[in-house]
Amino acid sequence: MQNKFTETFVCGKYVVCAILTMYLISVHQQNEESNIFSWLVHTIAVPIWLVLIICTLLLLTTLICIFALKKQSTPHYQRYKKDRLFGAVWRWRWQDNTMISLWCYCPECDDELLYNEDKGRSLYGQVYKTHFICANCDNQVKATVPGGNKEDALIAVEREIYRKVRNGQFKQAIKSF
């Protein structure tokens, strides 16, 4: 999308430059002087609308270039801000190289999920797992992260996200969303 905008504005700039060049050549042809560079020192009347269009296009092109350069300087993995893990949709933001605001959302209605820590018993002692519940979908459990309470669940999801960043699988996740 960004590339299309950039291409459109760059093309627009070239079109205006071409119109201006043709305009200057036509002025030159009307002139009797034979020196090929003489037109460079002529003053011409340029319509204000043309000046405004040129200035606007130059300004927009400059802003787009600055934006594109800034975007290029951001590491690719920092475009990875959403994934489907443990049955829920997880979203987060990057602050420098650190993941922040990690939380999960319902894959059906996109409501923010609630959590319920489940402490059970097994042959090996107490076992925790954390259920993530959607209040908007009749309190259905949408995701369950085994092995701990809510904090442990968030750490498990973080570890999975960092694993995907390290092995490059995050690129697939960016494409799928």
Ligand SMILES: [Zn+2]
């Ligand atoms: Zn839901």
